[in-house]
Amino acid sequence: MKKLTRSVAALVSAATMALTGAAPCLSQTMMTACAVDTNNDDWLHAKGSRLYDMNGNEVWLTGANWFGFNCTECSPHYLWSGDIDDMVKDIADHGVNVLRLPVSTELLYNWMVGDPDPVGSINPNDDPSYPFNVDLIKSDGSVVNSMELFDILLAKCKKYGVKCFIDIHSPESNNSGHNYGLWYGKSFTGRDGKKVEVTTDVWIETLAWCADHYKGDDTLIGFDLKNEPHSKYGGAPVDAIWDDSDAPNNWKKAAQDCADAILAKNPHALILIEGVEGFEGHGAWWGGNLRGVAKYPVMPASGTSQIVYSPHDYGPVVSDQTWFNKDFTEKTLLDDYWYDTWAYLVDKDMYPLLIGEWGGRLDGGKNEKWLGLLRDYMIKNHINHTFWCLNDDSGDTGGLWKDIQFGVTQGADGKMVGKTTINWDTEKYETYYYPAIWKTSTSKKFIGLDHQVALGKDGISLNDFYANYAASEGSNLDGGKKSDGKTVDADPAKTTTATTSKTTTSSSAAATTTTTSAEIASNRLYGDSNCDGQVDLADAVLIMQALANPNKYGLKGTDDHHITDEGSANADVEGNGNGITTNDAQAIQMYLLGKYKSLPVK
Structure with a gap:
């Protein structure tokens, strides 16, 4: 059957790209x-x-x-x-x-x-x-x-x-x-x-x-x-x-x-x-x-x-x-x-x-x-x-x-x-x-x-x-009708551990690291908090998860999804050497938006 034509206004609209974080919330x-x-x-x-x-x-x-x-x-x-x-x-x-x-x-x-x-x-x-x-x-x-x-x-x-x-x-x-x-x-x-x-x-x-x-x-x-x-x-x-x-x-x-x-x-x-x-x-x-x-x-x-x-x-x-x-x-x-x-x-x-x-x-x-x-x-x-x-x-x-x-x-x-x-x-x-x-x-x-x-x-x-x-x-x-169901457990982006001669020290349960400038590896992929070989939204998410729930996702986590020493070093991209903070997650997202040309932030 023939359907009447749907006309639409020929107006101009917006375009965009943005990223979202994970708990806790940030102001941006x-x-x-x-x-x-x-x-x-x-x-x-x-x-x-x-x-x-x-x-x-x-x-x-x-x-x-x-x-x-x-x-x-x-x-x-x-x-x-x-x-x-x-x-x-x-x-x-x-x-x-x-x-x-x-x-x-x-x-x-x-x-x-x-x-x-x-x-x-x-x-x-x-x-x-x-x-x-x-x-x-x-x-x-x-x-x-x-x-x-x-x-x-x-x-x-x-x-x-x-x-x-x-x-x-x-x-x-x-x-x-x-x-x-x-x-x-x-x-x-x-x-x-x-x-x-x-x-x-x-x-x-x-x-x-x-x-x-x-x-x-x-x-x-x-x-x-x-x-x-x-x-x-x-x-x-x-x-x-x-x-x-x-x-x-x-x-x-x-x-x-x-x-x-x-x-x-x-x-x-x-x-x-x-x-x-x-x-x-x-x-x-x-x-x-x-x-x-x-x-x-x-x-x-x-x-x-x-x-x-x-x-x-x-x-x-x-x-x-x-x-x-x-x-x-x-x-x-x-x-x-x-x-x-x-x-x-x-x-x-x-x-x-x-x-x-x-x-x-x-x-x-x-x-x-x-x-x-x-x-x-x-x-x-x-x-x-x-x-x-x-x-x-x-x-x-x-x-x-x-x-x-x-x-x-x-x-x-x-x-x-x-x-x-x-x-x-x-x-x-x-x-x-x-x-x-x-x-x-x-x-x-x-x-x-x-x-x-x-x-x-x-x-x-x-x-x-x-x-x-x-x-x-x-x-x-x-x-x-009432029914039963089975929930799906949270399973954050998996991490892999890269071998490195650099050492980091955990300074708190909230997944912080201390890194000296002499320890910065020339081949480090800054921003890659989950050590999967690329920098993307999942890296910012993992940082926020580690800060919000250090027992599960931080350096002292008890499962396979915590942030590693190597990941923490990669994640420390803002104020390099001060450990990971919400500012690092923000910096990664700003980088992905094109607002920062490179990581770490100088």
Whole structure:
């Protein structure tokens, strides 16, 4: 079925890169996380029609879409109106435990070849002192590129307990690119001026590269391979089909080949596969028709444990359909459309479903009735979902946000302090979205998907839910059924000990060292606190863990994850010789941001 075009505002957004720390908290904006899960243990898998964590605990993905990376702005929309840290925090505080982030193949291609797209200004006043996304600007005052922006968004999501997956919304960066129904057949001009044809091979290559690049960060838990495969509407040369052929437009084969390539790089990633528009004479919403799975399921070489099918479903305000032309009920919707199109996959316990897009404007009538029926059906049947969408510049649906404002006040110390205020559509959120967010039954605490980090200010982590709530009150799934679960122990970045002739002495339980200038090794990798041969965020995290919990992580720790003598010497990068402090963790992050050219700090 044809869906109305979603227009988006052609505005300029922000780009950024920042890092987060671990307890205890530091004052700098880029180091405000009190606990960051660096364990890489939050990957999910499927069994039957449900999703589980590594210990077999059931999870429920209840999220929303935030588009813009797929557009010519190469940035989530409304970063021009709000601070990214404030916005992600507010998203988490409202119970969104996963974000679906539309991107384009063009965007990933430019990342892959090392020439990411730029994004526009993020400071509406063109004033470096204006407290708006200040941690998203490089030391020279320039805005970082689209890949750096994506990295900071992942870091912010990790900080507040939100997971993400990307969706290939279109072959080229295009604000209306969703109208084109195939994953190949478009071209774009590369940043070097050369024309790049998006073939099936290029589409697969970029996704496999992305899976490999981010396989060490379980904030990015999966990949929606192609948004809404559909008919020739929108300029495609042929319809997307679903069968067992080798035809180039066979979506089932393309999805299987792409899944194989991604899982070869990251076997833990979820693979989300949408349907098509038509199958054997039966029509559906774009991306909504999964009738073909019954005859021709996608079967990756490694098995189907990572496969999630992801139809889209909309109401009559987007486009009226025959199944709405009656006094429809849940039963009539199932009989007329839902069951044979996608609901059978869960009813028969075959595969998990994630409704990748649902939503729409409030009309006081049929569209709201449909919203309520789908909401309740997803809750009753444990169907994952991501609401379309957060930002309100989707032409035919609107969003959960009405507007975003940024204000500035003067603090007691005389410095200017900024704050983002997001005006949510209260009726849409509270009536249709909030009931379908995963939360505890009686205390109504939002449940995150990160084992260690709580979801927003009033939410809880997955460990907290299974340790303290699952057996006592349960959640809003399965009628409040109570269950047992097994928590996942924190497992910080592992360390290895390098052999050296240098000696260090521990001066306190808080992991401090004394090093003379004569003892500085010429081949020392300063900043490498975990001795893994590279300097990255994990090194700053380990320093903070050692300072916060020296018995576990410090020089006198009792397990295999403590900081070593060699690691402590590497970590002493600020005020060299005074032992490791929070300033060393800050200096490493400043170095990674490009604000320091080398370590140690001179």
